[in-house]
Amino acid sequence: MLLITEGSQRVLCAMLVSLLHAVSIDALNITDPLARTSIQKSYDLTKYLEHQLRSLAGPYLNYLGPPFNDPDFNPPRAIGPETIPSASVDLHMWRNLNDSLRLAENHRAYSVLLCYLQSIDSQVARTELRRSLGRFCTSLQGLVVSIAGVMSSLGYNPPPELATSSPHPPGLGFGKSNDFLRKMEDFWLLKELQIWLWRSAKDFNRLKRKVPGVVSFRMESRGF
Numbered sequence: 001m002l003l004i005t006e007g008s009q010r011v012l013c014a015m016l017v018s019l020l021h022a023v024s025i026d027a028l029n030i031t032d033p034l035a036r037t038s039i040q041k042s043y044d045l046t047k048y049l050e051h052q053l054r055s056l057a058g059p060y061l062n063y064l065g066p067p068f069n070d071p072d073f074n075p076p077r078a079i080g081p082e083t084i085p086s087a088s089v090d091l092h093m094w095r096n097l098n099d100s101l102r103l104a105e106n107h108r109a110y111s112v113l114l115c116y117l118q119s120i121d122s123q124v125a126r127t128e129l130r131r132s133l134g135r136f137c138t139s140l141q142g143l144v145v146s147i148a149g150v151m152s153s154l155g156y157n158p159p160p161e162l163a164t165s166s167p168h169p170p171g172l173g174f175g176k177s178n179d180f181l182r183k184m185e186d187f188w189l190l191k192e193l194q195i196w197l198w199r200s201a202k203d204f205n206r207l208k209r210k211v212p213g214v215v216s217f218r219m220e221s222r223g224f
Contacts, residue, residue: 035153035154035211036211038150038153040208042146042150042200043204050197052132053193056133056136060129060133063129068183068186085113085192085196099207100151100156103154106200107144107158108159111144113140113189114141116189117136117140118137120186150207
């Protein structure tokens with residue numbers, strides 16, 4: 001009959017904890033045991049922002065007026081270094097990026113998009129629409145912070161914080177002389193936000209599957 005002493009129990013528990021720790025680190029570069037929770041929070045935020053954007057887009061396009069509120073309006077857009085971050089990268093190319101690069105690109109894009117939104121928020125005349133934009137900005141700021149948290153929990157260096165309160169974000173240099181082009185930028189801002197959020201939700205969902213669930217043990221006061 002095999003007897004398991006109290007001392008051997010402690011040794012077995014220590015070996016099991018060490019083995020699980022090694023498996024976790026091999027699965028992904030995890031330095032924070034709450035990494036999965038952090039990823040889940042970012043995923044939930046993207047889905048909530050998608051819901052908020054659906055509620056915001058219609059009233060804002062109506063505020064811009066025709067042709068921007070026409071469901072069939074789909075103009076080409078010019079892409080340049082000073083424009084809104086585009087999510088139109090080939091999906092196969094995007095998925096071939098490593099996790100660190102994808103997270104960094106998400107963080108950078110949402111930081112810049114937030115800067116645009118804050119600039120728009122200060123210009124909208126309708127009180128209720130401005131409140132909706134303000135709530136959306138608050139949620140988006142939370143996502144930027146959450147993505148930085150995910151990067152830290154996975155052992156990646158978070159990108160530097162971008163200024164998100166500039167009254168003149170890049171790409172909005174039209175002023176009052178060309179109101180149509182300014183509205184065009186606003187139109188594409190909503191379009192790009194929709195695509196970024198859709199793709200980010202998929203990114204965080206895939207990342208969750210890579211991170212093993214946190215296994216916890218309730219250790220009694222036996223030296224653990």
